[in-house]
Amino acid sequence: MHIEFSRENFDKLSEYIYRKTGISLSYEKHYEKLKKNLELRFRVLKIDSFRKYFFLIRFEDKNGSEFQELISTITVNETYFYRERYQFDVLVSDILPEIHSKKRDGENIRILCSPCSSGEEPYSVALYLLEDNEIINKRDIELVGIDIDNKIIEKAKEGLYTSRSLHLLSDKERESYFGKKMGNYEIIKDIRDAVDFRIVNVFDKDAMRKLGKFDVIFSRNMLIYFDDASRKEVATTFHEMLNSGGYIFLGHAEYMSRIVSIYTPVKISNVLLYQK
Ligand SMILES: C[S@@+](CC[C@H](N)C(=O)[O-])C[C@H]1O[C@@H](n2cnc3c(N)ncnc32)[C@H](O)[C@@H]1O
Structure with a gap:
């Protein structure tokens, strides 16, 4: 299906996406991808002009499902188990013991992965906690994973991965924490149940506030897709x-000091993190 998707229409749509998600698109990189997606959506929705589509997405998409279709085509969901694992080492060796020592009896430690994409990051934290079970024997740890992309959150909940996603895991870890399903690896139910996955846009302040307070936040490889104003807004949230x-x-390519000065940079075993 041939559709009329001019530069002006691209600019309108990308400005709308930017306002809703903080993601800034470039004409050179994203035009073809968006056009392909629109061709498909026009067919499914039986509409024949950008004007109608743009109206629909802004005013008639009450449950946000059409916007989700759009989001799924532009988000970069690349992730894998134990990505930048030196951070998980520092989490279990230094950060969690410190937080544990300051908490009262009965208080949980809460960790947020924002964004979590298809779940590998919060599941990696869970695996690290199990492998080094010092802390989990002493205190309950709550893991929450959020992402704007509803399809990727479904995938996270499903917990089914290809071997590519698991390439940094040892054979023993694969055997202990995954079952084989149709040639893929399914993370065991106990670990799946340990993470609370939700669809949340980090720019939705109400939804973010409702998640409550956290002791540790992982926000890796999302801010790079935002411009400075959006980074600042999210860093403040x-x-x-x-x-x-x-x-x-x-x-590893994201630096808080370039965004805001409300955090104190801390270096532990060569890992840079930021403290409130
Ligand atoms: C490259 S993945 C990063 C996943 C994981 N943190 C990692 O480092 O491996 C980036 C994720 O950011 C999510 N994302 C982009 N904009 C978002 C927003 N406004 N709110 C929540 N998630 C967003 C995308 O859907 C995508 O899954």
């Missing part, structure tokens, strides 16, 4: 969501 003394881990 995370700051409000952290308990005092809590920590945030960013991806």
Whole structure:
């Protein structure tokens, strides 16, 4: 199906996406991908012009499902188990013992993975906690994973992965924590149940607030897709969501000091993290 998708229409749509998600698209990189997606959606929705589509997505998409179709085509969901694992080492060796020592009896430790994509990151934290079970024997740890992309959250809940996603795991870890299903690896139910996955847009302040306060936030490899104003907004939201003394881990190409100065940078075993 040939559709009329001019530069002007691209700019309108990408401006709308930016306002809703903080993701900034470039014409050179994203035009073809968006056009392909629109061709498909026009067919499914039986509409024949960008004007109608743009109206629908802004005013008639009450449950947000059409917007989700759009989001799924532009988000970069690349992730895998034990990505930047040196951060998980520091989490279990230094950060969690410190937080544990400051908490009262009966208080949980809460960890947020924002964004979590298809779940490998929060599941990696769960595996690390099981492998080094010092802390989980002493205190309950709550793991929450959020992402804007509803399809990727479904995948996270399903917990089914290809071997590519598991390439950093040892054979023993694969055998202990995964079952084989149709040639893929399914994470065991106990670990699946240990993570609370939700569809949340980090720019939706109400939804973010409702998640409550956290001791540790992982926000890796999302801020790179935002511009400075959006990064600042999200970094400030995370700051409000952290308990005092809590920590945030960013991806290796992301630096809080370039965004806001409300966090204290801390270096532990060469890992840079930020404390409230
Ligand atoms: C590259 S993945 C990072 C996953 C994981 N943290 C990692 O480092 O492996 C980036 C994720 O950010 C999510 N994302 C983008 N914009 C978002 C937003 N406004 N709110 C929540 N998640 C968002 C995308 O859907 C995508 O799954």
